[in-house]
Amino acid sequence: MEKGDEKGKDTASQYITNRIEIDCVIFNFEQESLKVLLVKQKDNQGNINWELANDYIKEGETISSTAQNILKKYMGVDNFFLEQLKAFGYPSRSSSQEDISIGYYAMVKRDIDDLENDIFNPNVVWIGINEISGLSDKHKIILDYSLKELRKNICKSAIGFNLLPEKFTLLQVMHLYEEILGIEINKSNFRRKILQMDLIQDSNEKEEAVSHRAARFYSVNLQQHEMLAHRELNFNF
Incomplete structure (x- = not known):
């Protein structure tokens, strides 16, 4: 060599x-x-x-x-x-x-x-x-x-919905954010803000066999989700 x-x-x-x-x-x-x-x-x-x-x-x-x-x-x-x-x-x-x-x-x-x-x-x-x-x-x-x-x-995108089932209640979404962020969220403000984004849509179904008032089920608005995926959101509640 x-x-x-x-x-x-x-x-x-x-x-x-x-x-x-x-x-x-x-x-x-x-x-x-x-x-x-x-x-x-x-x-x-x-x-x-x-x-x-x-x-x-x-x-x-x-x-x-x-x-x-x-x-x-x-x-x-x-x-x-x-x-x-x-x-x-x-x-x-x-x-x-x-x-x-x-x-x-x-x-x-x-x-x-x-x-x-x-x-x-x-x-x-x-x-x-x-x-x-x-x-x-x-x-x-x-x-x-x-x-x-x-x-x-x-807090700046809709990635959290990847952890939810295909059909979910607004309370489930709120609990998800509370658990991850470690904060307590005002229920009325959360509901209003989520619905204003048009990110979710009513599935025309409700909970069954529950002891409390049956909550509505929602699903992700895929078209809106795709559109919002390219811009930063404000999920600070």
Whole structure:
């Protein structure tokens, strides 16, 4: 080998490509509580930990396709909201270099079938955001950042409706915003503001078999939702 080749080899050896991890914060809104999906993982010492849903980018995959595959693996559906957060750096366990994690947050809707399937999957748990403990520093940082982004974006866009069923009551929408923002909202002002936006439409259905006054069901006005998706809204209540 010529000296030039040896020098090139030495230079190239300085650039070690570390694996890139994709970490997904998967949110859902269930029983008036914002919850996050945690997955049971076993570390190299055999200890059991609960972590965010994650995977490494495999050969032939992209950052985006890996994130989507994580959602499909744990949710089994293609209907979800998924958005990239940013790249996070953290100390590597296997080298002197810094490892990289790219964070995403997702919002999914779940029905009764999903709840029943969870019972038979001991490696997955949905837990309220105020009840999470024991996460690694890396995943806690990603979770905290995703919550900050969710609270910011839910006040300037209609992304929050990705957490609601196809038909919902105005009270469900209000409780969703109260839970995510951690505030108490004036019911009359909220109702007036939401209806003025024409973002939702009456489904001509009401609750059945309830002990209180039956509330109307609404659905998202898809045409208006698409139009408003390209402009910043004001959801400060």
